[in-house]
Amino acid sequence: RPSNLQLDSLHLETAMDTDLGYxxxxxxxxxxxxGSLKKIVVRALELGYRTVAINTIIDQxxxxxxxxxxxxxxxxxxVIPEPTTVKLTEDDYPLLHSKGxxxxxxxxxTVIITDNEFLIHYNKSxxxxxxxxVAIVPQTSQxxxxxxxxxxxxxxxxxxxxxxxxxxKWQRKxxxxxxxxxxxxxxIYAHMVTDRDDRRKIISLAQNYQTVGKSKKIILxxxxxxxxxxxxxxxxxxxxxxxxxxxxQGKDAxxxxxxxxxxxxxxxxxxxxxxxxxxxxxxxSRNGSSESESSDMEEDE
Amino acid sequence: MVRRKHRYAVVQLERTSSIAxxxxxxxxxxxxxxxxFKAVKIKLGELHGDYGRAVTTLGMRVKYLNExxxxxxxxxxxxxxxxxxxxxxxxxxxxxxxxxxxxxLYIAGTIRHSLIFLEKRQKRIFKQVLEMFKSxxxxxxYKMSEPELKERILQITKLEM
Numbered sequence: 001r002p003s004n005l006q007l008d009s010l011h012l013e014t015a016m017d018t019d020l021g022y023x024x025x026x027x028x029x030x031x032x033x034x035g036s037l038k039k040i041v042v043r044a045l046e047l048g049y050r051t052v053a054i055n056t057i058i059d060q061x062x063x064x065x066x067x068x069x070x071x072x073x074x075x076x077x078x079v080i081p082e083p084t085t086v087k088l089t090e091d092d093y094p095l096l097h098s099k100g101x102x103x104x105x106x107x108x109x110t111v112i113i114t115d116n117e118f119l120i121h122y123n124k125s126x127x128x129x130x131x132x133x134v135a136i137v138p139q140t141s142q143x144x145x146x147x148x149x150x151x152x153x154x155x156x157x158x159x160x161x162x163x164x165x166x167x168x169k170w171q172r173k174x175x176x177x178x179x180x181x182x183x184x185x186x187x188i189y190a191h192m193v194t195d196r197d198d199r200r201k202i203i204s205l206a207q208n209y210q211t212v213g214k215s216k217k218i219i220l221x222x223x224x225x226x227x228x229x230x231x232x233x234x235x236x237x238x239x240x241x242x243x244x245x246x247x248x249q250g251k252d253a254x255x256x257x258x259x260x261x262x263x264x265x266x267x268x269x270x271x272x273x274x275x276x277x278x279x280x281x282x283x284x285s286r287n288g289s290s291e292s293e294s295s296d297m298e299e300d301e
Numbered sequence: 302m303v304r305r306k307h308r309y310a311v312v313q314l315e316r317t318s319s320i321a322x323x324x325x326x327x328x329x330x331x332x333x334x335x336x337x338f339k340a341v342k343i344k345l346g347e348l349h350g351d352y353g354r355a356v357t358t359l360g361m362r363v364k365y366l367n368e369x370x371x372x373x374x375x376x377x378x379x380x381x382x383x384x385x386x387x388x389x390x391x392x393x394x395x396x397x398x399x400x401x402x403x404x405x406l407y408i409a410g411t412i413r414h415s416l417i418f419l420e421k422r423q424k425r426i427f428k429q430v431l432e433m434f435k436s437x438x439x440x441x442x443y444k445m446s447e448p449e450l451k452e453r454i455l456q457i458t459k460l461e462m
Contacts, residue, residue, distance in 0.1 A: 043320065047404065189391075192392070193391065193392055193394070227320055228317050228320060228402065231391045231402075231404070232404040232405065234404075234405050234408075235387075235390060235391045235403070235404060235405055236391070238384070238387040238388050238390070238391070238405070239388055239391065240388075241384040241385065241387070241388040242348070242388050247384075
């Protein structure tokens with residue numbers, strides 16, 4: 001298979017070396033109100049986060065082919081939309097600016113799926129390549145299994161609060177399969193503050209992850225639709241006690257695991273590389289005249 | 302006698318109505334130490350039940366409260382009681398009649414360290430506020446005029462003492 005190099009090696013080194021600091025990887029976009037998005041981002045930067053990912057959510061039911069659109073089913077998309085961006089000036093992030101750092105804004109796409117047919121639209125569209133992260137919300141364990149078998153690669157596995165009790169039944173084998181494919185599990189805390197039923201569901205899901213997978217590779221993110229639902233990174237790490245994690249796992253969930261997600265996404269976009277291993281013939285005299293061939297040893301992360 | 306160890310959490314309370322606004326919130330909080338204690342106790346009962354509430358309120362106390370800068374220092378016993386209290390602080394949304402939001406600034410092992418942190422922080426913020434006043438941008442960020450704000454600052458420092 002030919003390798004699709006979108007980043008040359010210099011770009012890749014600088015991209016892999018960036019330190020994301022505290023990261024919040026889920027700030028959803030309201031289709032109607034784009035002005036409020038900037039307020040949420042500014043508030044997050046004020047609280048101590050350095051990285052923010054802006055999330056566009058798509059439902060598979062809303063993706064329809066052009067034929068069906070012409071037949072009269074209105075209100076549905078035929079194309080996956082372009083990522084939204086936010087412009088920030090130096091006045092918006094005084095805390096970071098005083099340290100001489102710039103905020104990092106990523107883009108993310110979340111797809112709520114019921115079966116594998118969304119891949120038809122996904123592979124056709126060109127705007128998908130502009131997103132940094134890709135997340136999936138599976139409705140049943142069957143569709144998750146079929147997606148894992150198909151060879152499609154994604155970064156984050158998320159959830160919707162209504163689907164927790166009827167949705168995926170987690171087992172150790174399924175969890176371990178996802179971990180082997182560099183997929184991280186996301187827990188959203190904005191619903192916990194407002195609604196008591198959602199609070200119980202999210203806590204039970206988190207405890208489930210702990211029994212089934214020892215809470216490996218979990219990230220915590222806000223999913224905040226208004227600036228009042230955001231919390232400081234230290235507070236979010238303290239939520240680990242309720243969600244069945246250690247203190248160290250809680251701190252990792254805000255900082256280190258988000259960096260892992262970013263790097264895995266970079267590796268996914270780069271594609272598959274090949275490394276060639278050859279046997280070197282060494283002379284007994286050891287005069288430094290050994291023939292060795294070095295190939296570009298960059299691995300798919 | 303074995304020493305009883307505690308953890309002190311330095312918490313800032315921000316009003317939800319002033320989060321989205323670009324200027325500083327200078328109104329003092331109308332709450333006493335009892336109000337804050339009650340608000341945290343009730344949330345503990347909701348989240349961790351009877352066991353959580355009993356275990357944490359044993360060694361819990363409000364050690365320092367400054368209504369003007371809206372800063373609270375809460376104490377709890379080391380270990381599980383403190384973890385329970387720290388995990389309920391993000392859920393506290395109202396104290397008395399006002400709706401507020403909590404952010405933990407610092408976790409210290411002794412009162413002395415928490416107050417040292419506070420002193421450094423207040424000095425830094427005071428410098429920033431004065432600098433903002435010197436430049437022209439400061440004029441737009443405050444609702445009060447300069448002499449009014451100076452009087453206000455004097456009032457606030459008298460409260461502390």
